[in-house]
Amino acid sequence: MPTALRDILPGARRLARQAGLLLGVSVLIGAFLFHVWTGLGQLPERWPTLLWNVYFSFIYAVFIVTSIRATMTVLEARVPLRSRRAVALHVGVLSVATVTAYGLATGFCKVLHGSSFSVRWQVLVVTATVTFMVTFVWSAFAYMNSFYQKLREAEAARYEARLAALRAQINPHFLFNAFNSIAALVRTRPGEAEAVVEDLSDLFRYALQASKDSGMATLGAEVKAVRRYLSVEKARYRGRLTVEIRVPEQLRPLPIPSMTLQPLIENAVQHGVGETQGDCTVSVTAERADGTLLLRV
Structure with a gap:
């Protein structure tokens, strides 16, 4: 296998995994919203509505996940998690980024589909709440994974330092x-x-x-x-x-x-x-x- 192709494949696999994850989350959220507003019992007659829900959920997921990832990258570089104040700042900025991304996604769908994207404010409130909770849980797991990785790196560094001292x-x-x-x-x-x-x-x-x-x-x-x-x-x-x-x-x-x-x-x-x-x-x-x-x- 050529070297250039080997270098490209890991990035392609990672991108495919992330796209699959976003699609899975979109299906779950779209099905949940369809169940709340329409009812799964009407799925045979109104399955296009479910597909539209999944489609819009995917757009929202792309906007929000991209925003959250970018925000987390900037925060981790500028504000290391070394105090409660830093943790509070991370949570606050991520909350603002989530709400902003939700608004941008709503505007994008409105511009892209015009009058066909017409939802009641109750729907927007429920979807925003669901989105915020999903994002909060995802961010929590992401931070826990980051803490775990840093803990393992710190333990490995301490172990290596002790070995170096013995040597x-x-x-x-x-x-x-x-x-x-x-x-x-x-x-x-x-x-x-x-x-x-x-x-x-x-x-x-x-x-x-x-x-x-x-x-x-x-x-x-x-x-x-x-x-x-x-x-x-x-x-x-x-x-x-x-x-x-x-x-x-x-x-x-x-x-x-x-x-x-x-x-x-x-x-x-x-x-x-x-x-x-x-x-x-x-x-x-x-x-x-x-x-x-x-x-x-």
Whole structure:
């Protein structure tokens, strides 16, 4: 399918859905008004009247929905919903826009059809009331949907911010101590110093990639990153630090937020090994219980 056609189709589908919705609303309102003023029992004899009701209802729906959408777009851009006063202003302006659109639609029908568009004031009052109520309900649902979308976006942004904060928690002191360890090893054990440099490079490459990706990684990738981190720390603490990682192979493909284990492991090393003089063991275990992945550090 050509690219230009693919770009056009989503807009065409959306336009078709909106037209279908307007037509459905017009049929409902037209049938309701026919029932109020004529009675559904007379439908076989007076079905053209029903069609005229649907036709005029469609014109009114197009005018009012277009007006409301345009008004809501301007209001959301100029008056954010951050206070009760803003909400009241939205409701007031939308009410005025609805009444104005109703008047414009009435004038349009009068100009378009002349004397054939002749209705009593009672009919205008009832149709205006029905239109206003339908518009009010539609606007309420539209605003509730907008609030829900903004709430989801805010929650997603907060979640991403927390993940970003966790990913950024590779302690600067860790980097400083790692360089000191490498400097000491270069003179005595250059091969081990090279391995520490490679582990440090892989660890920071993983952290950088995690900040660019979708925020998810496999448990296996997290375990590899943790091994690199602990390998660098073992160069500093030597025999005092023992590492035990018990993560079953069948659990390693499971997705988890990236850099989940790193802050926990760093905490364990900093407050466990770093604040004692004896031997310490840092263990990482994973198991599945009742459909939930349990990680213990």
